Amino acid sequence: MLTYDLSRRGTRPLYVFLYESIRDDIHSGRLSPGEKLPSKRSLADHLNVGVITVANAYAQLENEGYVEAEEKRGFFVLDITGSRTTKRNHVFVAEEPEKEYFADFKANRSGLCHFPTSTWSRYMREALAMPELLKTVPYKGLLILRTAIAEYLAENRGMFVSPYQIIVGAGTEYLYSRLLQLFGRGCTFAVEDPGYQKFAKISDGSGAIWKAVSIDEMGLNVEQLEFSEADVVHVSPANHFPTGIIMPVSRRHELLEWANRARKRYIIEDDYDCEFRYSGKNILPLYAGDTGNKVVYINTFSKSMIPSLRISYMVLPPELLDRYEQTMSFYSCTVSSFEQYALARFISEGHFERHINHLKNYYRKKRSQTLEAIAASPLAGFSRVIERHAGTHFLLEVNTVLTGTEIRRRAQENDISISLVSDYSYTIPEKDCRTLVINYAGVPVYRMSEAVARLAHLFPECAE
Amino acid sequence: MLTYDLSRRGTRPLYVFLYESIRDDIHSGRLSPGEKLPSKRSLADHLNVGVITVANAYAQLENEGYVEAEEKRGFFVLDITGSRTTKRNHVFVAEEPEKEYFADFKANRSGLCHFPTSTWSRYMREALAMPELLKTVPYKGLLILRTAIAEYLAENRGMFVSPYQIIVGAGTEYLYSRLLQLFGRGCTFAVEDPGYQKFAKISDGSGAIWKAVSIDEMGLNVEQLEFSEADVVHVSPANHFPTGIIMPVSRRHELLEWANRARKRYIIEDDYDCEFRYSGKNILPLYAGDTGNKVVYINTFSKSMIPSLRISYMVLPPELLDRYEQTMSFYSCTVSSFEQYALARFISEGHFERHINHLKNYYRKKRSQTLEAIAASPLAGFSRVIERHAGTHFLLEVNTVLTGTEIRRRAQENDISISLVSDYSYTIPEKDCRTLVINYAGVPVYRMSEAVARLAHLFPECAE
Numbered sequence: 072m073l074t075y076d077l078s079r080r081g082t083r084p085l086y087v088f089l090y091e092s093i094r095d096d097i098h099s100g101r102l103s104p105g106e107k108l109p110s111k112r113s114l115a116d117h118l119n120v121g122v123i124t125v126a127n128a129y130a131q132l133e134n135e136g137y138v139e140a141e142e143k144r145g146f147f148v149l150d151i152t153g154s155r156t157t158k159r160n161h162v163f164v165a166e167e168p169e170k171e172y173f174a175d176f177k178a179n180r181s182g183l184c185h186f187p188t189s190t191w192s193r194y195m196r197e198a199l200a201m202p203e204l205l206k207t208v209p210y211k212g213l214l215i216l217r218t219a220i221a222e223y224l225a226e227n228r229g230m231f232v233s234p235y236q237i238i239v240g241a242g243t244e245y246l247y248s249r250l251l252q253l254f255g256r257g258c259t260f261a262v263e264d265p266g267y268q269k270f271a272k273i274s275d276g277s278g279a280i281w282k283a284v285s286i287d288e289m290g291l292n293v294e295q296l297e298f299s300e301a302d303v304v305h306v307s308p309a310n311h312f313p314t315g316i317i318m319p320v321s322r323r324h325e326l327l328e329w330a331n332r333a334r335k336r337y338i339i340e341d342d343y344d345c346e347f348r349y350s351g352k353n354i355l356p357l358y359a360g361d362t363g364n365k366v367v368y369i370n371t372f373s374k375s376m377i378p379s380l381r382i383s384y385m386v387l388p389p390e391l392l393d394r395y396e397q398t399m400s401f402y403s404c405t406v407s408s409f410e411q412y413a414l415a416r417f418i419s420e421g422h423f424e425r426h427i428n429h430l431k432n433y434y435r436k437k438r439s440q441t442l443e444a445i446a447a448s449p450l451a452g453f454s455r456v457i458e459r460h461a462g463t464h465f466l467l468e469v470n471t472v473l474t475g476t477e478i479r480r481r482a483q484e485n486d487i488s489i490s491l492v493s494d495y496s497y498t499i500p501e502k503d504c505r506t507l508v509i510n511y512a513g514v515p516v517y518r519m520s521e522a523v524a525r526l527a528h529l530f531p532e533c534a535e
Numbered sequence: 536m537l538t539y540d541l542s543r544r545g546t547r548p549l550y551v552f553l554y555e556s557i558r559d560d561i562h563s564g565r566l567s568p569g570e571k572l573p574s575k576r577s578l579a580d581h582l583n584v585g586v587i588t589v590a591n592a593y594a595q596l597e598n599e600g601y602v603e604a605e606e607k608r609g610f611f612v613l614d615i616t617g618s619r620t621t622k623r624n625h626v627f628v629a630e631e632p633e634k635e636y637f638a639d640f641k642a643n644r645s646g647l648c649h650f651p652t653s654t655w656s657r658y659m660r661e662a663l664a665m666p667e668l669l670k671t672v673p674y675k676g677l678l679i680l681r682t683a684i685a686e687y688l689a690e691n692r693g694m695f696v697s698p699y700q701i702i703v704g705a706g707t708e709y710l711y712s713r714l715l716q717l718f719g720r721g722c723t724f725a726v727e728d729p730g731y732q733k734f735a736k737i738s739d740g741s742g743a744i745w746k747a748v749s750i751d752e753m754g755l756n757v758e759q760l761e762f763s764e765a766d767v768v769h770v771s772p773a774n775h776f777p778t779g780i781i782m783p784v785s786r787r788h789e790l791l792e793w794a795n796r797a798r799k800r801y802i803i804e805d806d807y808d809c810e811f812r813y814s815g816k817n818i819l820p821l822y823a824g825d826t827g828n829k830v831v832y833i834n835t836f837s838k839s840m841i842p843s844l845r846i847s848y849m850v851l852p853p854e855l856l857d858r859y860e861q862t863m864s865f866y867s868c869t870v871s872s873f874e875q876y877a878l879a880r881f882i883s884e885g886h887f888e889r890h891i892n893h894l895k896n897y898y899r900k901k902r903s904q905t906l907e908a909i910a911a912s913p914l915a916g917f918s919r920v921i922e923r924h925a926g927t928h929f930l931l932e933v934n935t936v937l938t939g940t941e942i943r944r945r946a947q948e949n950d951i952s953i954s955l956v957s958d959y960s961y962t963i964p965e966k967d968c969r970t971l972v973i974n975y976a977g978v979p980v981y982r983m984s985e986a987v988a989r990l991a992h993l994f995p996e997c998a999e
Contacts, residue, residue: 084686087697123690131695163697163856166678169670179671188663195659195873199652206633207643207842214630222548226587231595233551233627241705241845241869248712252740272865276716277741378671379872381705392627401736405705405869408843409659 072109072117073102085120086127093128097137097148104150108138173486174522178513179378185429186377190422194413201412208404208411212239212384216415220384223418228345229359230368232386238395241405243343243371243383247273249402250339250367250385253395254279254303258335261301263291265496267312267341270305283497286311290318293325302335309354310344313495313508314466315459317354327357330365337391342370346427349435350460364388372414375427382406382414434463434512437519441511444523453532457506464510466492471530475504481529487522536573536581537566549584550591557592561601561612568614572602637950638986642977643842649893650841654886658877665876672868672875676703676848680879684848687882692809693823694832696850702859705869707805707835707847711737713866714803714831714849717859718767722799725765727755729960731776731805734769747961750775754782757789766799773818774808777959777972778930779923781818791821794829801855806834810891813899814924828852836878839891846870846878898927898976901983905975908987917996921970928974930956935994939968945993951986 073093080088096102109117111125118125129146132138138146198204203213211217217234224230240246247270254260256279262271264283274281282299285292291306306326308318318326330336340357348354358368371383387395417423445451445467458465471478475491479501482489493504514522527533537557544552560566573581575589582589593610596602602610662668667677675681681698688694704710711734718724720743726735728747738745746763749756755770770790772782782790794800804821812818822832835847851859881887909915909931922929935942939955943965946953957968978986991997 084682084689084698086689087685127686127689127695130689163699163853166673166675166699169673186663186668188660192656192660192663196652196656199650199656204650204841204843207837208845209630209633211630218548221551225548225550225591225594231591234548235627235630241709242867244867245705245709245869256742269865276863276866278720373671377668379668381672381867381869381871389627399740401733402740403706403708403845405709405845407845407871407874410871410874 073114075118077118077120086124086131089118089120089124089128090131093132094137097132097151102148104148106148107144108146108148110145170488172488174514174518174525175488176507176509176511176514176522176526177488177490178510185433187422187426191413191417194416195409197416198409198412201408203412204408208406208408210400210402210404211235211237212404212406213408213411213415216411216418217384219415219418223423224386227353227424228342229355230386232368236386236388236392237384238387239382239384239404239406239411241381241383242373243341243369244269244273245405246369246383246385248277249395249399250369251277251279253391253399254337258303259299259301261296261299261304263306263311264498265313265492266305267307267343268495270339270341285498286314286316288316289322290316291322291326293322293329296326296329302333303337303339305339305341306357307341307343308357309342310348310459310461312344312462313464313490313492314457315461315464317459317461318357323357323360327361327363327365331363337365337367337388339367339369342368343374344462345370346375347431347434347463348461349431349438358386361388364390367391375423375430376414380410380414382410437511437516438463438465440516440519441509441514441523444520448523448527449533450523450527450530453530463512464508467507467509469505469507469530471505471532473505473530474502475500476502478505478507478529482526485525485529487525487529489526537578539582541582541584550588550595553582553584553588553592554595557596558601561596561615566612568612570612571608572610572612574609634952636952638978638982638989639952640971640973640975640978640986640990641952641954642974649897651886651890655877655881658880659873661880662873662876665872667876668872672870672872674864674866674868675699675701676868676870677872677875677879680875680882681848683879683882687887688850691817691888692806693819694850696832700850700852700856701848702851703846703848703868703870703875705845705847706837707807707833708733708737709869710833710847710849712741713859713863715741715743717855717863718801722767723763723765725760725763725768727770727775728962729777729956730769731771731807732959734803734805749962750778750780752780753786754780755786755790757786757793760790760793766797767801767803768793769803769805770821771805771807772821773806774812774923774925776808776926777928777954777956778921779925779928781923781925782821787821787824791825791827791829795827801829801831801852803831803833806832807838808926809834810839811895811898811927812925813895813902822850825852828854831855839887839894840878844874844878846874901975901980902927902929904980904983905973905978905987908984912987912991913997914987914991914994917994927976928972931971931973933969933971933994935969935996937969937994938966939964940966942969942971942993946990949989949993951989951993953990 075092111122115122115125133140137149139149140146214234216239217237220237221232221234224232251274260274260279260281261284262281264285271281282301284295284299290308290311296304308323330338342356356368358366368386372380454467454469456465456467475493490508491504492506492508493499493501539556575586579586579589597604601613603613604610678698680703681701684701685696685698688696715738724738724743724745725748726745728749735745746765748759748763754775760768772787794802806820820832822830832850836844918931918933920929920931939957954972955968956970956972957963957965
């Protein structure tokens, strides 16, 4: 009888694996046209699976025209060599699991295994006792979470906002979509070049027009911004991605003045990495110094908590808030109440701050370790680190004969994943780019020196 | 010294309440221009709050131009009667908590308090031990959840789909947005009239063109659909909202044929209520009978689990799946891993099916109770129930002299919330509508007979 090693099914459902196995046997000729398949019951017993599993597999085979059911007789293999009149003959390509590199300097993942799971799961259990669970979530998010965020912002970011200004959403990208819609069709957007490109991608998706504006050593070039005729600009003044540039006060003033010169103008401030600053004082957001109600503040908990938690929020200035309330309140909140409640408690009981401090210490050490490994390696002789004591990455400008494309190919071959500044730019061609973005968050501590050694050996200069 | 009853702050943060109280005292004149506010420390001690709370309140007052800080002297009240040069003088309106009615026949909430919280929280705890938590979520959602959904659909909805076709998102509305973008600008959409209006609203939001197509006793009128020149239609064949009409086989064929006549044509099948059918056999989805790969299937767990859980999914046919993978894979998944993992386990361990059976029994009883209460009330004499043994609502056509607008007003006055069929229609004027949509899910069992009695007494016919 048909025998398949079910342990090889991986993550596929049993019936899908069984269906695929039989289908492959029909394709290969191991099962010939006209042959009768075992009865569902006997195959189920033979493979030690449920009858429903076999029934599902057979139904799918029948559905796709591989077999035919004859009443009271069973299932027979059809001839698939001729012109098939199959109905659904599409074969879905299995998703490759994300490739695991020896060292992944690119992935946006957290390296910390010390997430306080017991505290989090306590609040989750508390959440399950809430009567609010049986109601729909208010469209801006649970007030208890927005209140906790407002208090956190007041104490940590010098921002005095009302919880009523805060809108919670499932990830920053989701909030970008809402914002694009809020600003409306007639609006032109500007993004930093190089910069975090998701905003531009999502603008493309929703048909919005955007321009890339270059940055200089002080961050976004405001003269160019003026020249671009954009109405709304997306920036990260506290920690520009990927350069780490902190926008100085003078440039901030210039930018706010730009916004104040026309009613339609606004600034979207993405404060995504603000928690991770290892020296000097905290950089306040633009929002804190905005006297014209021109800044939309946006931040996420995916970076500061764990990547798989999808909670972000934005703070809208009054005029935009009114517009949001009037035109977009029918959009249901995209974050489940459980998680909003748990996060609210986590923040207001001080666990969030403690967790951030933990993470910060962890990343601070990892950063030193990475920088020391580079300084001690041959890389030091022909490269330069560019960084500002913040975030979880830095730039490494390499003085090499290789093109960016070659660097990337060699990295792949050596089981290392890297990205280049050109990946985040609309103007720098990859071949001319020799500046790597080194995100150390996801590389395990015990692999770091070996990872840096491998990195160094990508370059022919290393042998000299 | 300034004394405020902090217990009156409701859900506001302490500092916001304190800020508002002082601001009001400045407006009312209780605090006069030039007056010195108590020091932060002494007010904090007096009110028994943290110094940071007072500091935040003062900072906000200063920020908004109500007080002025003089170095080493303290905070002084400014004269706000003249022309104010305040910076942020916007006062945010507190959100009213959702009004609680004696009987809410409109709210979309679950009446069941028996959600298996201990099972759910066990899976949540399990989820917290997953290494995947430190990675970003795959853009289509966790494979373990998509596999569980595929198996559930095979066993319960006669649908044989690959987990690779399934895309998980935070709510049906979110998936609508993705679909609108997937179909693209040139596409015209059709929606049912009357019908679930969110799809059209979200189309408006994203600038898509849509047409309303009327329904007859067999559901969507396909002739009109053809005439509308729409490319994609949104329907709920298993349980049309709000009429409960089940689309019969002949009409399904017609609809599928319509889709098969042009390459651009697709059907979005919203199977939102499929779990709740109290008699007759399960109605299979259109998807199960679709041989042309023309149906996008979409469903949610908010209705079948609890309203505050934001997890929906869609099944894309091959051609659309390819397009999605090629153009939209950069959109991160909007549902946190915790919840996806917990739900996957909940489904594959059979708890979901048990929970659905629980809910179904509960709603079945509640439905009988509601119908019996109506039959026993004076309403019976001048109204007619229209329903199909499914979902959690039915229609009540009332033979009354009142207009729809009057019915609604009287309901409000009697602390009852109702909706009218005209609320879900683009063509029926409210004043001509005398058909109520009675959603009994959210009305507590012990209030039902009183609720129906109040409903009856809205109508002058009741006294006759």
